Amino acid sequence: MSVSQEEFKELLKKKGLKVTNQRLLVLEVLAGHRDRHMTAEDIYELVKEDYPEIGLATIYRTVQLLLEMQLVDRINLDDGCVRYEIGQDTDGDMCGKHHHHHLICNTCGKVLPFKDDLLEELERHIEEETGFHVVNHELKFYGQCQECREKENKNGKHTEV
Amino acid sequence: MSVSQEEFKELLKKKGLKVTNQRLLVLEVLAGHRDRHMTAEDIYELVKEDYPEIGLATIYRTVQLLLEMQLVDRINLDDGCVRYEIGQDTDGDMCGKHHHHHLICNTCGKVLPFKDDLLEELERHIEEETGFHVVNHELKFYGQCQECREKENKNGKHTEV
DNA sequence: GTGATTGCAAACTTTTTGCATCCGA
DNA sequence: TCGGATGCAAAAAGTTTGCAATCAC
Numbered sequence: 585m586s587v588s589q590e591e592f593k594e595l596l597k598k599k600g601l602k603v604t605n606q607r608l609l610v611l612e613v614l615a616g617h618r619d620r621h622m623t624a625e626d627i628y629e630l631v632k633e634d635y636p637e638i639g640l641a642t643i644y645r646t647v648q649l650l651l652e653m654q655l656v657d658r659i660n661l662d663d664g665c666v667r668y669e670i671g672q673d674t675d676g677d678m679c680g681k682h683h684h685h686h687l688i689c690n691t692c693g694k695v696l697p698f699k700d701d702l703l704e705e706l707e708r709h710i711e712e713e714t715g716f717h718v719v720n721h722e723l724k725f726y727g728q729c730q731e732c733r734e735k736e737n738k739n740g741k742h743t744e745v
Numbered sequence: 746m747s748v749s750q751e752e753f754k755e756l757l758k759k760k761g762l763k764v765t766n767q768r769l770l771v772l773e774v775l776a777g778h779r780d781r782h783m784t785a786e787d788i789y790e791l792v793k794e795d796y797p798e799i800g801l802a803t804i805y806r807t808v809q810l811l812l813e814m815q816l817v818d819r820i821n822l823d824d825g826c827v828r829y830e831i832g833q834d835t836d837g838d839m840c841g842k843h844h845h846h847h848l849i850c851n852t853c854g855k856v857l858p859f860k861d862d863l864l865e866e867l868e869r870h871i872e873e874e875t876g877f878h879v880v881n882h883e884l885k886f887y888g889q890c891q892e893c894r895e896k897e898n899k900n901g902k903h904t905e906v
Numbered sequence: 907g908t909g910a911t912t913g914c915a916a917a918c919t920t921t922t923t924g925c926a927t928c929c930g931a
Numbered sequence: 932t933c934g935g936a937t938g939c940a941a942a943a944a945g946t947t948t949g950c951a952a953t954c955a956c
Binding site: 658660662666687689690696698700702705706707709710714715716717718719720721722723724725726727728729730733 | 819821823827848850851857859861863866867868870871875876877878879880881882883884885886887888889890891894
Binding site: 802 | 939
């Protein structure tokens with residue numbers, strides 16, 4: 585469940601920041617759509633349902649705040665806008681790392697999540713070899729999803745690449 | 746050496762596209778700076794030295810073309826603009842895959858390349874498990890480079906995270 | 907009450923597009 | 932010659948910023 589609303593309020597107070605309706609709603613919307621990768625505009629539209637007077641700038645400012653507090657992750661699917669998703673493992677002592685990659689279909693644009701911890705080995709390897717201390721990573725795979733492959737095969741098109 | 750200018754000309758002709766000075770120069774600039782990750786603006790400034798009348802739109806159009814021809818890779822360092830680099834392994838039969846990741850220092854912003862083929866195993870695993878056929882990947886590690894870690898240690902600041 | 911937060915509009919940045927002109931084949 | 936390519940300027944799209952009004956504490 586990552587962060588509860590109560591924990592979020594505590595975190596804000598601890599930082600000397602104010603607990604506002606807008607902030608609670610943005611977190612709530614993100615928590616309520618953890619399966620989706622939401623753009624600022626997406627969040628804006630959803631928060632507006634409960635709080636029509638909110639401004640888009642507030643969404644940007646709040647999301648920035650949530651990023652700094654390590655409560656959300658930021659992903660860029662190269663479709664022109666940055667997306668946010670609530671941390672999958674914000675509880676525990678995992679230092680904000682997310683072990684969850686994205687499979688992006690070149691054909692239909694669908695984004696599938698994929699869980700894997702293999703990268704930890706690679707991170708150790710990097711630290712040994714280069715002295716670079718890895719805190720986080722972002723891994724995207726581009727290709728073609730099963731559905732699109734089947735559709736193409738059905739249409740007689742030979743699978744290329 | 747990825748693609749030679751002659752090979753590029755051939756590829757253009759094969760696609761029914763025209764060989765223009767602008768296209769040659771953009772490729773030349775990218776080939777001459779394979780150590781850097783260049784933005785469209787970077788390329789623009791450099792091409793202008795040889796060809797002052799070029800327009801920024803042409804850079805964008807050419808880079809798009811080079812991407813489609815799989816001659817350059819595109820990376821997004823989340824600093825507001827997309828960057829391009831000439832393929833490291835465009836020769837051979839590697840289908841455009843690049844086995845070259847980026848280590849991005851959160852402290853100084855430096856970007857270090859890191860070569861590794863470990864991901865092939867993971868790609869096989871994904872295909873088996875999800876049916877998603879991986880064609881390409883982009884992997885970024887965020888953290889702190891050796892230099893910045895040393896600097897912080899020297900200043901007595903304890904390394905956190 | 908006071909300073910942080912917000913909403914609005916304007917500004918900014920990067921990238922794309924329309925169109926007349928130009929140029930390679 | 933002719934259609935693709937270019938340069939320019941305008942448009943588009945996403946995000947940030949300045950500022951007065953508002954709200955949490």
